[in-house]
Amino acid sequence: MTDKLIIFDTTLRDGEQSPGASMTKDEKIRIAKALEKLRVDVIEAGFPIASQGDFEAVQAVANVIKDSTVCGLARALDKDIDRAAEAVKGANSTRIHTFIATSPIHMQEKLRMSPEQVLEQAIRSVKRARQYTDNVEFSPEDAGRSDTDFLCRIIEAVIDAGAGTINIPDTVGYTLPAHFGQLIAELRSRIPNSDKAIFSVHCHNDLGLAVANSLAAVINGARQVECTINGLGERAGNAALEEVVMAVRTRQDVFPCHTELDTTQIVNCSRLVSSITGFPVQPNKAIVGANAFAHEAGIHQDGVLKHRQTYEIMRAEDVGWRANRMVLGKHSGRNAFRNHLQEMGIDLNSEEELNAAFARFKALADKKHEIYDDDLQAIVSDTLTTEHEQLKLVALKVCSETGETPHANITLSMNDGTEKSVAASGSGPVDATFKAIETLVNSESNLLVYSVNNVTDGTDAIGEVGVRLEKDGRIVNGQGADTDIVIASAKAYLNALNKIFTPLDRKHPQIMP
Numbered sequence: 001m002t003d004k005l006i007i008f009d010t011t012l013r014d015g016e017q018s019p020g021a022s023m024t025k026d027e028k029i030r031i032a033k034a035l036e037k038l039r040v041d042v043i044e045a046g047f048p049i050a051s052q053g054d055f056e057a058v059q060a061v062a063n064v065i066k067d068s069t070v071c072g073l074a075r076a077l078d079k080d081i082d083r084a085a086e087a088v089k090g091a092n093s094t095r096i097h098t099f100i101a102t103s104p105i106h107m108q109e110k111l112r113m114s115p116e117q118v119l120e121q122a123i124r125s126v127k128r129a130r131q132y133t134d135n136v137e138f139s140p141e142d143a144g145r146s147d148t149d150f151l152c153r154i155i156e157a158v159i160d161a162g163a164g165t166i167n168i169p170d171t172v173g174y175t176l177p178a179h180f181g182q183l184i185a186e187l188r189s190r191i192p193n194s195d196k197a198i199f200s201v202h203c204h205n206d207l208g209l210a211v212a213n214s215l216a217a218v219i220n221g222a223r224q225v226e227c228t229i230n231g232l233g234e235r236a237g238n239a240a241l242e243e244v245v246m247a248v249r250t251r252q253d254v255f256p257c258h259t260e261l262d263t264t265q266i267v268n269c270s271r272l273v274s275s276i277t278g279f280p281v282q283p284n285k286a287i288v289g290a291n292a293f294a295h296e297a298g299i300h301q302d303g304v305l306k307h308r309q310t311y312e313i314m315r316a317e318d319v320g321w322r323a324n325r326m327v328l329g330k331h332s333g334r335n336a337f338r339n340h341l342q343e344m345g346i347d348l349n350s351e352e353e354l355n356a357a358f359a360r361f362k363a364l365a366d367k368k369h370e371i372y373d374d375d376l377q378a379i380v381s382d383t384l385t386t387e388h389e390q391l392k393l394v395a396l397k398v399c400s401e402t403g404e405t406p407h408a409n410i411t412l413s414m415n416d417g418t419e420k421s422v423a424a425s426g427s428g429p430v431d432a433t434f435k436a437i438e439t440l441v442n443s444e445s446n447l448l449v450y451s452v453n454n455v456t457d458g459t460d461a462i463g464e465v466g467v468r469l470e471k472d473g474r475i476v477n478g479q480g481a482d483t484d485i486v487i488a489s490a491k492a493y494l495n496a497l498n499k500i501f502t503p504l505d506r507k508h509p510q511i512m513p
């Protein structure tokens with residue numbers, strides 16, 4: 001049996017630091033449950049000191065997750081560590097992840113601290129975290145640009161102080177695979193107590209090398225990889241979980257380790273994260289892109305038909321791709337609906353949510369005769385997204401006629417519970433609808449992105465609309481789904497506005513107070 005490679009998922013923390021990817025508590029719980037089904041070893045649920053909302057989300061995840069370890073991030077500050085400990089304490093297995101920057105540029109320009117002060121604060125923080133849990137992880141932030149001698153000193157000291165996992169972050173995605181692999185090998189061989197800790201890596205994708213760097217580290221002895229679903233994360237993102245896991249599994253001739261993930265849950269997780277954050281997955285994305293297992297050129301198809309392995313190194317079903325089955329119809333009942341969602345890995349939290357999703361399903365079945373898995377995924381996601389919104393679409397009538405200016409009449413349920421109606425015209429029906437909404441809401445936000453995708457084939461398909469808004473430097477994404485794309489557009493715009501109107505007073509982990 002080879003070593004186990006620990007998979008530490010940070011979709012809910014670093015992934016959420018992606019502009020526009022912020023998630024509500026309920027959304028985080030849904031993703032955490034999907035990650036638990038995927039059997040990730042550690043879920044980094046957030047940065048509890050960031051805000052009261054972040055604290056409550058981490059606490060809620062800790063209270064529902066049973067099998068994975070739940071981790072909270074903390075800067076190397078007493079108040080952060082105390083807050084992280086409080087947030088994760090309900091979990092069966094807890095971890096505190098504390099970090100401080102060690103590169104010359106970060107120590108001088110950001111922290112304004114000497115290396116000796118950084119060393120002292122790191123030791124103190126690990127000791128404090130150990131008062132709450134035996135499972136403490138320490139990261140020297142920007143390790144990729146830190147001095148190796150200093151890394152050796154600080155890592156030796158924090159292992160002595162009780163850190164069981166040492167995570168080496170390439171915070172700015174600067175390193176190259178050969179050098180990063182070499183760095184891990186050197187740290188492991190030079191640090192006298194390195195055998196007392198598990199070495200981990202956390203790579204950003206600024207040069208498109210996050211997965212390659214992580215794998216080079218694994219070959220050189222790292223036994224934990226920090227990664228995110230779909231590679232979500234700050235700037236260009238983090239190492240994509242699905243790519244790391246499938247590389248290790250597919251190239252067992254190279255990797256002296258294995259993961260214990262249920263890889264058949266990968267596609268479900270990818271879709272869920274994409275639909276909650278509004279970050280679409282590009283079609284040619286490895287493992288989870290729509291074309292990842294599609295063969296177009298005749299010669300490839302011929303080869304695959306004769307012998308699958310001529311052009312396939314993995315099986316689509318091993319990562320959870322299934323034929324997009326026609327599953328339910330107009331006469332399907334509530335139980336069939338519930339069972340089918342469970343089979344798809346979709347767990348609803350309450351009977352209320354089930355009823356709301358079932359009502360949407362019935363309405364859809366009246367319009368569209370064949371309902372597919374992807375339709376269900378879209379309506380469930382849409383139902384759960386709009387359920388707790390304050391600003392809601394009540395009615396919409398649009399008129400679009402050759403030679404005439406399109407106009408829209410809209411009624412919204414406002415934040416104070418009253419209903420208001422207005423009419424507006426625009427260059428097209430969507431433009432008229434957005435202008436009508438703005439007349440009522442007056443958000444003064446800028447529309448950065450508007451996109452429409454059909455969920456299944458055919459003109460009767462559900463359209464999924466994505467909207468990205470910016471206001472005072474803050475970016476939010478909104479989604480909406482409906483067979484009528486103007487209605488889907490209105491919902492997506494309202495979804496984004498609901499987020500813009502939710503005050504956000506949160507600290508960023510990489511900014512010191």
Ligand code: KIV
Nearest residue numbers: 099139141142169171
């Ligand atoms: O990229 C980074 O350095 C981080 C740390 C908090 C581990 O996200």
Ligand code: ZN
Nearest residue numbers: 014171202234
């Ligand atoms: Zn990071």
